[in-house]
Amino acid sequence: MSVSGPWNFLIVARLRTVxxxxxxxxxxxxxxxxxxxxxxxxxxxxxxxEAQELDRRGHRVHTVAPDIWSDPAPAEGT
Structure with missing residues (x-):
């Protein structure tokens, strides 16, 4: 994120309730x-x-964090 306008700092917090x-x-x-x-x-x-990887019974195997820096579209010619 970037900040523009009269403010010079931004804090983003994930809270469960207002x-x-x-x-x-x-x-x-x-x-x-x-x-x-x-x-x-x-x-x-x-x-x-995050996402959950499940086994065949639908039980969670582990948590998968998305890689926000990877390009999801394959390069042309690959």
Whole structure:
């Protein structure tokens, strides 16, 4: 991500409930006294951050983290 506009820092946090946002920002302010929180936004979009590989019975074998840096499209001629 990059930041443009009047702000110079962006923190993205994955919280389980909206109520956790006030506790999270209070803890940030306590730990970083020079921090000034100017805005916050809640996104209800859930992005998949991992996948589960299952065996034939449907039981989880292990967690697979996506490789966001790989090119999913094969190179031309391969």
């Amino acid at each position: 109520e956790e946002l006030s506790r999270y920002t209070a803890e940030l302010a306590r730990r970083l006294p020079g921090l000034r929180i100017t805005d916050s936004a809640v996104s209800l979009q859930v992005r998949k951050s």
